[in-house]
Each structure stands twice: as C-alpha cells, then as structure tokens.
Amino acid sequence: xxxxxxxxxxxxxxxxxxxxxxxxxxxxxxxxxxxxxxxxxxxxxxxxxxxxxxxxxxxxxxxxxxxxxxxxxxxxxxxxxxxxxxxxxxxxxxxxxxxxxxxxxxxxxxxxxxxxxxxxxxxxxxxxxxxxxxxxxxxxxxxxxxxxxxxxxxxxxxxxxxxxxxxxxxxxxxxxxxxxxxxxxxxxxxxxxxxxxxxxxxxxxxxxxxxxxxxxxxxxx
Numbered sequence: 001x002x003x004x005x006x007x008x009x010x011x012x013x014x015x016x017x018x019x020x021x022x023x024x025x026x027x028x029x030x031x032x033x034x035x036x037x038x039x040x041x042x043x044x045x046x047x048x049x050x051x052x053x054x055x056x057x058x059x060x061x062x063x064x065x066x067x068x069x070x071x072x073x074x075x076x077x078x079x080x081x082x083x084x085x086x087x088x089x090x091x092x093x094x095x096x097x098x099x100x101x102x103x104x105x106x107x108x109x110x111x112x113x114x115x116x117x118x119x120x121x122x123x124x125x126x127x128x129x130x131x132x133x134x135x136x137x138x139x140x141x142x143x144x145x146x147x148x149x150x151x152x153x154x155x156x157x158x159x160x161x162x163x164x165x166x167x168x169x170x171x172x173x174x175x176x177x178x179x180x181x182x183x184x185x186x187x188x189x190x191x192x193x194x195x196x197x198x199x200x201x202x203x204x205x206x207x208x209x210x211x212x213x214x215x216x217x218x219x220x221x
Contacts (some may be wrong), residue, residue: 005148005159005185009131009174012144014181017133020142021176022103023056024065029079031069045069058136060119064107104176106133110186112169120172122146122163122185129160131172131183146183163187 034040078085080102087093108119123130129146151159171186204215
C-alpha cells in the first residue's frame, strides 16, 4: 500500500531550487515533443534529452522527466494549464506567472538500493528533518528545513514514524504553489494480512435498523 506524506520546505536557497524546477520541467516538455512529434520511443528519448540537459540535470532527473512525459497520453497538451495560457494571451495574466505555473514541479523516484532517494534525500538530523536536493554537479546540494505534520489519527503511527519505519525507498515531488513549496513523499507500506484464529471460539454480530443479533460459538476442546 502506498501512502503520501504531505510536507513543506522552508529556508534554503529557493531561487536555485526554482531554477532546477525550470530545467526539469523543460526536460519534461522536450521529452514530450520527442515522443509525440518525432515518435521516438525507448532509450532514444533519454539519449535525445541527455544531449541537451546533461549540464543542467543528472541522469536520474532526466530519466524521471522522461517517465513523466511518457505518462502523458494526450497529443496536444498546454503545459501550465489551458486556462492560464488563454489568460496570458488575453493579457489577464502576466507571462511570468504563467511560466512559474508551467515550471513548478520537480520529481525524483526512490531507489531502495540507494537507501531512500539518491536525488532528493530526507535527513533526520538533531535539528529536525531536512530535505537535501541534489544539483547537477558532483556533491552539490541544496538543503531546506522540512516540516512534516503529525498526520494520522486513531492510534495509528504518525507520518514521521511511518517515514522512519519505511523510509528505505520513497518518491519525492516538489511543487511551487504561489511561492509555497509543497512536498509529497510517497512510501510503500506492506499490506498486513489478517489472521483469523477461532481456537477459542467466535462471535458474530449482525446489525439492522430494527434490531441487533449476536451469535457466540464455542469450540469444543
């Protein structure tokens, strides 16, 4: 079972993050054009993207951008939204705002062999959770304060506990919405199979609008 942990990031070099998001979003659009206009498939899409983006993105970012483009099944897509595009053309929306909406995402898949996520890593430090975002250069990172809410209720483990337990592989998606950086962390939790044991008997309950029926069954030793 996959659950999504919502979070936000604060402090840090937000302008550098915006540039990385612009480059990644641009790579998604470029890959989309190679797929739908040039009919490229498989590894040929990545090869084409690497030629243009290897100085801006590492191979994993490019692979994830291609994956996002491959998931778009429509042949005619206006990135950033059709309504925003029309508003911008009509002079109702500044071009900069439309571009920010178009370039507002960064995504990285998790990798269990890399202990979490090699590009966007969550760090549990004495000063709290941090989000470390990898840049194209070797050993170059952006670091942000990561706020994770308590989340789940009803005596279930909260988001931080779930992340600590199942954080060996997690996807991270960052979205910039009106200057606020929202983070979605996807983790897989193993399904727990129910175990039915009737060695001590069983109780059945049937509820209806006009009554309640209870049946108790003892198991003979």
